[in-house]
Amino acid sequence: MEQLSNSSFKFFSLGGSNEVGRSCHILQFKGKTIMLDAGVHPAYEGLSSLPFYDEFDLSTIDVLLISHFHVDHAASLPYVMQKTNFQGRVFMTHPTKAIYRWLLRDFVRVTSIGASSSGKDENLYSDEDLAESFDRIETVDFHSTVEVNGIKFTAFHAGHVLGAAMYQLEIAGIRILFTGDYSREVDRHLNSAEVPPLPSDVLIVESTFGTATHEPRASRERKLTQLIHNTVIKGGRVLLPVFALGRAQEIMLILDEYWSNHSDDLGGGQVPIYYASNLARKCMNVFQTYVNMMNDDIRRKFRDSQTNPFIFKNISYLKNLEEFQDFGPSVMLASPGMLQSGLSRDILEKWCPEGKNLVLITGYSIEGTMAKFLMLEPESIPSINNPESTIPRRCQVDEISFAAHVDFQENLEFIEQISANNIILVHGESNPMGRLKSALLSNFGSLKGTENEVRVFNPRNCVEVILEFKGIKIAKAVGN
Amino acid sequence: MSSTIFYRFRSQRDTNRILFDGTGLTVFDLKREIIHENKLGDGTHFQLRLYNPDTNDEYDDDSQVIPRSSSVVARRSPAVRAFSANGGGMSKGSSASLGNAARYVTGKPRVLQKKQ
Ligand SMILES: [Zn+2]
Ligand SMILES: [Zn+2]
Numbered sequence A: 001m002e003q004l005s006n007s008s009f010k011f012f013s014l015g016g017s018n019e020v021g022r023s024c025h026i027l028q029f030k031g032k033t034i035m036l037d038a039g040v041h042p043a044y045e046g047l048s049s050l051p052f053y054d055e056f057d058l059s060t061i062d063v064l065l066i067s068h069f070h071v072d073h074a075a076s077l078p079y080v081m082q083k084t085n086f087q088g089r090v091f092m093t094h095p096t097k098a099i100y101r102w103l104l105r106d107f108v109r110v111t112s113i114g115a116s117s118s119g120k121d122e123n124l125y126s127d128e129d130l131a132e133s134f135d136r137i138e139t140v141d142f143h144s145t146v147e148v149n150g151i152k153f154t155a156f157h158a159g160h161v162l163g164a165a166m167y168q169l170e171i172a173g174i175r176i177l178f179t180g181d182y183s184r185e186v187d188r189h190l191n192s193a194e195v196p197p198l199p200s201d202v203l204i205v206e207s208t209f210g211t212a213t214h215e216p217r218a219s220r221e222r223k224l225t226q227l228i229h230n231t232v233i234k235g236g237r238v239l240l241p242v243f244a245l246g247r248a249q250e251i252m253l254i255l256d257e258y259w260s261n262h263s264d265d266l267g268g269g270q271v272p273i274y275y276a277s278n279l280a281r282k283c284m285n286v287f288q289t290y291v292n293m294m295n296d297d298i299r300r301k302f303r304d305s306q307t308n309p310f311i312f313k314n315i316s317y318l319k320n321l322e323e324f325q326d327f328g329p330s331v332m333l334a335s336p337g338m339l340q341s342g343l344s345r346d347i348l349e350k351w352c353p354e355g356k357n358l359v360l361i362t363g364y365s366i367e368g369t370m371a372k373f374l375m376l377e378p379e380s381i382p383s384i385n386n387p388e389s390t391i392p393r394r395c396q397v398d399e400i401s402f403a404a405h406v407d408f409q410e411n412l413e414f415i416e417q418i419s420a421n422n423i424i425l426v427h428g429e430s431n432p433m434g435r436l437k438s439a440l441l442s443n444f445g446s447l448k449g450t451e452n453e454v455r456v457f458n459p460r461n462c463v464e465v466i467l468e469f470k471g472i473k474i475a476k477a478v479g480n
Numbered sequence B: 001m002s003s004t005i006f007y008r009f010r011s012q013r014d015t016n017r018i019l020f021d022g023t024g025l026t027v028f029d030l031k032r033e034i035i036h037e038n039k040l041g042d043g044t045h046f047q048l049r050l051y052n053p054d055t056n057d058e059y060d061d062d063s064q065v066i067p068r069s070s071s072v073v074a075r076r077s078p079a080v081r082a083f084s085a086n087g088g089g090m091s092k093g094s095s096a097s098l099g100n101a102a103r104y105v106t107g108k109p110r111v112l113q114k115k116q
Helices: A077-083 A094-110 A127-134 A217-233 A247-261 A278-282 A284-289 A296-305 A342-351 A370-374 A408-418 A430-443 A472-479 B027-037 B092-097 B102-106
Strands: A008-015 A024-029 A032-036 A063-065 A089-093 A137-140 A146-148 A151-157 A165-171 A174-178 A202-206 A238-241 A273-276 A315-317 A331-334 A358-361 A380-382 A390-392 A396-399 A422-426 A455-457 A465-468 B003-009 B016-020 B024-026 B046-051 B065-067 B071-078
Touching (some): A008 A202, A024 A165, A077 A094, A089 A094, A094 A137, A094 A278, A094 A284, A217 A238, A217 A247, A238 A342, A247 A273, A247 A331, A278 A284, A278 A315, A342 A370, A358 A370, A370 A380, A408 A430, A430 A455, B003 B027, B027 B046, B027 B065
Parallel strands (some): A032 A063, A063 A089, A089 A137, A174 A202, A202 A422, A273 A331
Antiparallel strands (some): A008 A024, A165 A174, A380 A390, B003 B016, B024 B065
16 A cells, blocks of 8 residues: 555545445544444445445544444444444534434344354344443534544534534644535424535535435425325325434424324324334434424424424334234334334235335335335335245335435535535445536536646545645644 | 364454364365355455465465464455456456455355466
């Protein structure tokens, strides 16, 4: 490997480059090393789901920042802290840490598949690993700058889910902004992502939706409720596979209101909505605690009614499928969101042979997962408990996205406001990411060859991007 | 009585072991065992390399025998396409590092093809 010159900035992904899943990026500048995120890839299991940790000496990392609690950004953190020679400090926001604790316990259970022949533990980490590492995670407040060993960083609201942060880092006069997953839309409970007041030299930005355009939120909400209404009125069942926390709460706010307003059409309580998640129930008070980080609308509701807006009138929690009496039309929200295994998968297999039932995907579906496969409307799907047999699929399958990632226009406007000369695209499948790169290059085409030329990178995992910073910035830093 | 080969993933603290009968395992079989033991899947999404922990030399010959009681370092990295964008083919020295780990799962040892 080449020796880095003193002014070289290096970016290196262990995961999440040209893919969605296992987000994990390394930054190196002036002898400082930062890791951003430590996720898993939901389409793979065990060690395969990890970022390529063997490709980097984790003992050299000074600081690890976690953007938000989703498993593709946070679920390999206990592994990094307990199973590798990582010795750095770890930071996340308060709500992220509050939810992370519950979420990963669930993750340990879901991925528990017993011990192998040689007695090797099959889990990536245990409940004990989780507990031990949890206490060593430090929290950051939004908008307050933390300095560790010459690395300064500040968290800004990213919109995406409760507690989701963008991090602006500053090392020796160079500023880097990492968006994590972000949304520029005010939805039912969260605000739009913020634009940090100080400019950035390097922007590491998500590209999930590439050059696609979202329909306006109001029309997506209308479609969602209409589709569900039409299905249950004909006696069908609706399965909404969701990630337990975050976007599920947004869907529930929509459905709860609709059910209240259309009680008569829906037979006055004859069509129940269930949420099969203990986890979500346990985390309701986290949503209440951090209501001050949400938008004005939800804060006002909370203030005026003095009740937790996340305690729903028309939605009941189900502990397990045994207590579920499946006698007529109903709406069921269940995890995991991509139907890999667990409750949502069990319900899918139960309901998919019936033509009048509906599976409605509202999240982003990663390549290689059951949710992605289902959207191809296959004639049958493999049974999870009996891999030799298949189950006919006659139910309807539809997708209406409430995934809270920017679309092209939102991303472009944000990128223009940040006005960094170096843009590194992450968190996107190769094709949408490639299209976004071309669109950005043509958008900034007039700057080509000038001092303000915008460079766009879409590296693969474990392929480094090296940027040279000479002159003004460094001189300024030296002058300080 | 069964034999043991110790292995450690490069980023891991702990050492694991593969149990087998006999005096040694070929690199091919050892990789297959490690993939199987760790449920790494069909091998198409990654490549697996093994190294001598003392010399850091890669065991790049699938037929080489690793004697029992040895220790090796394993390294999981992204799969790469056999031919790079600049038109370069497989170079002999690094051929074991190219491609992915699928052959260790399907059980078909790699046959080095002569240049045509
Ligand atoms: Zn996310
Ligand atoms: Zn994500």
